Amino acid sequence: MRVDTAPPATTPAPSDGDDGGPTLDRGRSITPVELARRADWIRLQTIELIDRAGLGHYSSTFSSAEVFATLYYRTLRLRPSDPAWPDRDRFLLGKGHAATGLWPVLADLGFFPTEWLDTFGTAGTALNDHPDMLRAPGIDFSSGSLGQNLSVGTGIALAGRLQERDYRTFVLTGDGELQEGQVWEAVMAASHYRLGNLVAVVDANGFSGSGPTSDAMGIEPLAARFESFGWAVREIDGHDPEALLSAFDTLPDPSAEQPVCVIARTRKGKGVRMMEEAPQAWHLGHLGPDLRRQVVEEISGRMP
Amino acid sequence: MTAMQEGAHVPSVEESDEPKMRDVFSDVPTDTGLATDPAGVVIAELGDADPRILTLSADVGVTLAEFRSRHPERYIEMGIAETNSISVAAGLAASGFVPYVFSMSAFGVLKTAEQLRTGAAYNRLPVRLVGRLTGLAMGFFGTSHHAVEDVAVARAITGLSVVAPADAQSVISLMRATVDREGPVYIRIAEDAQPVYAEPPTYRPGELLRVREGADVTLVGHGMGVGLALRAAARLAEEGVQAEVLDAAWLKPFDAEGVVASARSTGAILTIEDHDVVGGLASMVAEAVGRAGVAAALGSIALPDERLEVGVPAQLYERYGLTVPNVAAQAKALLGR
Structure with a gap:
C-alpha cells in the first residue's frame, strides 16, 4: 500500500541569500492549521520510512511532530543549499531516536534529494535511525547517546558568542533524557555563560523506553528545576500549533543573557489512538499491513 | 615476566631520607630550563599564533595561567565537570575552533570515554584532551588519583589519536604537531619524565x-x-x-x-x-x-x-x-x- 505523502502546500518560498544560496528566514508564514497538517504529514512519512526499515521509533517521533513542524517551517533560519552556512540557526536532536521524523522535513526543505528517503533502512544510507552529521546534510550534530547534546549545544552557543554571530542553537531533549546527569552540567554552564542564544526544548511526553518517565526516576517539577538553574522557562502544550508559534515567535533576542527552556507537554504516540493508549508498546516497533492501513486512515482522515 | 621488582624496599616513615610529595599542581619541574609546566607554556604560544585555539579547564586552571593572562576571552572555565567539558568542546570544534580541554589524567579519559568516542571521535572533531599528572604522579592522593588505565581506554577509541610525550621538549614538539590533526587527540603529560631531548624532537606521526x-x-x-x-x-x-x-x-x-x-x-x-x-x-x-x-x-x-x-x-x-x-x-x- 502506497501512502499519500505529498507534502502540504505550505513549503515556503525561499528568499535569496547574499551568497551561498537562498535563505529560509526566521518567522516564515505558516498558519496553525497548516502547521497541524505538516505535523501529520511528518507522521505519515515516518510510518512509510519505518515500513522500509522494518523497525522504528513511532511514538517518540510522533510526540515531536508539531515541534519539528514549528521549528523547521517557521522558526529556524536555514540555508538548505549551504548546510554549513555559519549564520544558520542550529538544531540538535538530543533525542536522536526521533530522527525518522526529521528526514522527510530536511528532504522537503532541500537539504538533500527526496530520493534519499528511499535508502532509509538500507546499508550505506545517510539517513540512520539516529542522525549522523558526517552523513546527512542538515544535521548540525550527531546524536544517539542521550544526555550529551545539550552540552554540545552549549558549546555551539558559546562559539556563537565568541564569533559574534547571532544564530540561535536549539536542542530538543526527551524528558527521560533529563535523567542523565550531564544534562544538568550543561544547564548549569549555559546560565553561567548567559547563553540567551541557547534554547532547550523538552519533549515532555512522560514516557521512556521502558515505561513512565517519573516512575523510573522523578524529574518534576521541571519548570522549577530549570528556573532554579537560571533559565527562563515556558511551559506549553506541545501539540497546540498556536501555543508553539507563540512560544517560538516571542523568544528573546539571541543577544539576551538567559537561556530559554520550552517545556513542550506532549503525548507519546500523539495522533494515533492506539499508540497514545499504549505508548510503550510503540516505542520501538513495526506496524503490520492491517494496522498500518488503519493508522494511515486515521491520520489522513483528519488532514484538511 | 613480573612487572614488580621482587623484594622492593618500601621506606618506612621513620627513615629520615624519605622522599616527600612535591606540589604537583603549581611546581612542575622539567629540568630543562622551562620555568613552568611545558604544556602550559606551549598552549600559550600556540594560542598566540592561532585564534582558533581555546582552552577549557576542568578545575586545573593553574596550568593555564599564562594562556589565560594572554587570551582571557579564549579561556573557558568549566568547573569540575569533565564530561560536560568534552561535549562542550565538541560543540566548539564543530563551530570552527580547536578546543583544548585540560584535566587530570585520572579523570580526563575514564570519565569522558563515551563523550570522547561519540561526540569527538565519531564526528572527527578536533577536540584535544590534555591529561596532566599521569600514572602515579599523584600517588600520594590515593588510588582514585592513579591514572593507569587511560592509554588502554583511549587507544580502543577509533579515530582518537594518543600521544604520550617523553619529556618537556617532547611535549612542545607533539603539541605543536597535533594542532591541525584531524579528529580528537589525547595528550598524556608525564610530569615525572626525565629529560631526553635537548630541543623539540621531530616525530613522524604514528612512528616510533x-x-x-x-x-x-x-x-x-x-x-x-x-x-x-x-x-x-x-x-x-x-x-x-x-x-x-x-x-x-x-x-x-x-x-x-x-x-x-x-x-x-x-x-x-x-x-x-x-x-x-x-x-x-x-x-x-x-x-x-x-x-x-x-x-x-x-x-x-x-x-x-x-x-x-x-x-x-x-x-x-x-x-x-x-x-x-x-x-x-x-x-x-x-x-x-
Whole structure:
C-alpha cells in the first residue's frame, strides 16, 4: 500500500541569500492549521520510512511532530543549499531516536534529494535511525547517546558568542533524557555563560523506553528545576500549533543573557489512538499491513 | 615476566631520607630550563599564533595561567565537570575552533570515554584532551588519583589519536604537531619524565622515534619510560650490552611495523611505562610481535593489575620497578644474563 505523502502546500518560498544560496528566514508564514497538517504529514512519512526499515521509533517521533513542524517551517533560519552556512540557526536532536521524523522535513526543505528517503533502512544510507552529521546534510550534530547534546549545544552557543554571530542553537531533549546527569552540567554552564542564544526544548511526553518517565526516576517539577538553574522557562502544550508559534515567535533576542527552556507537554504516540493508549508498546516497533492501513486512515482522515 | 621488582624496599616513615610529595599542581619541574609546566607554556604560544585555539579547564586552571593572562576571552572555565567539558568542546570544534580541554589524567579519559568516542571521535572533531599528572604522579592522593588505565581506554577509541610525550621538549614538539590533526587527540603529560631531548624532537606521526641505536635488546617506552630507558641503556653499555631505545610517544596510531622490525633486529623487547600492564604499551608490543609471528623475548615494566599502593611517587616507582636500575636488570634478565 502506497501512502499519500505529498507534502502540504505550505513549503515556503525561499528568499535569496547574499551568497551561498537562498535563505529560509526566521518567522516564515505558516498558519496553525497548516502547521497541524505538516505535523501529520511528518507522521505519515515516518510510518512509510519505518515500513522500509522494518523497525522504528513511532511514538517518540510522533510526540515531536508539531515541534519539528514549528521549528523547521517557521522558526529556524536555514540555508538548505549551504548546510554549513555559519549564520544558520542550529538544531540538535538530543533525542536522536526521533530522527525518522526529521528526514522527510530536511528532504522537503532541500537539504538533500527526496530520493534519499528511499535508502532509509538500507546499508550505506545517510539517513540512520539516529542522525549522523558526517552523513546527512542538515544535521548540525550527531546524536544517539542521550544526555550529551545539550552540552554540545552549549558549546555551539558559546562559539556563537565568541564569533559574534547571532544564530540561535536549539536542542530538543526527551524528558527521560533529563535523567542523565550531564544534562544538568550543561544547564548549569549555559546560565553561567548567559547563553540567551541557547534554547532547550523538552519533549515532555512522560514516557521512556521502558515505561513512565517519573516512575523510573522523578524529574518534576521541571519548570522549577530549570528556573532554579537560571533559565527562563515556558511551559506549553506541545501539540497546540498556536501555543508553539507563540512560544517560538516571542523568544528573546539571541543577544539576551538567559537561556530559554520550552517545556513542550506532549503525548507519546500523539495522533494515533492506539499508540497514545499504549505508548510503550510503540516505542520501538513495526506496524503490520492491517494496522498500518488503519493508522494511515486515521491520520489522513483528519488532514484538511 | 613480573612487572614488580621482587623484594622492593618500601621506606618506612621513620627513615629520615624519605622522599616527600612535591606540589604537583603549581611546581612542575622539567629540568630543562622551562620555568613552568611545558604544556602550559606551549598552549600559550600556540594560542598566540592561532585564534582558533581555546582552552577549557576542568578545575586545573593553574596550568593555564599564562594562556589565560594572554587570551582571557579564549579561556573557558568549566568547573569540575569533565564530561560536560568534552561535549562542550565538541560543540566548539564543530563551530570552527580547536578546543583544548585540560584535566587530570585520572579523570580526563575514564570519565569522558563515551563523550570522547561519540561526540569527538565519531564526528572527527578536533577536540584535544590534555591529561596532566599521569600514572602515579599523584600517588600520594590515593588510588582514585592513579591514572593507569587511560592509554588502554583511549587507544580502543577509533579515530582518537594518543600521544604520550617523553619529556618537556617532547611535549612542545607533539603539541605543536597535533594542532591541525584531524579528529580528537589525547595528550598524556608525564610530569615525572626525565629529560631526553635537548630541543623539540621531530616525530613522524604514528612512528616510533629511535633515541639510541643498539643491537642486543630493545627498550621501548612512552612518557617517563623513555628517560628511564635511555639512562638504563647507558648503564647497560658499561656492561657490554647495547640497547636500542625507542620513544613510543605516538601510541595511536601505533608503529607496529617499527616494533616488529626492532624485534627482528634485537630479538628481545622490554616495554617501560607508568601504566597498567593491561592494554598499554606492553599489550601493544605483544600484539604487534605476536601477529607478525616473530620470535622475540618480551618483557614489560608496567604497573601490575592489582590494587596499587598509595604513596609519594618516588616510593611507588621504586615499589613497581620504574627505576633505572630495574630497567637495566630486567633487560639483562631478558637476555638471560
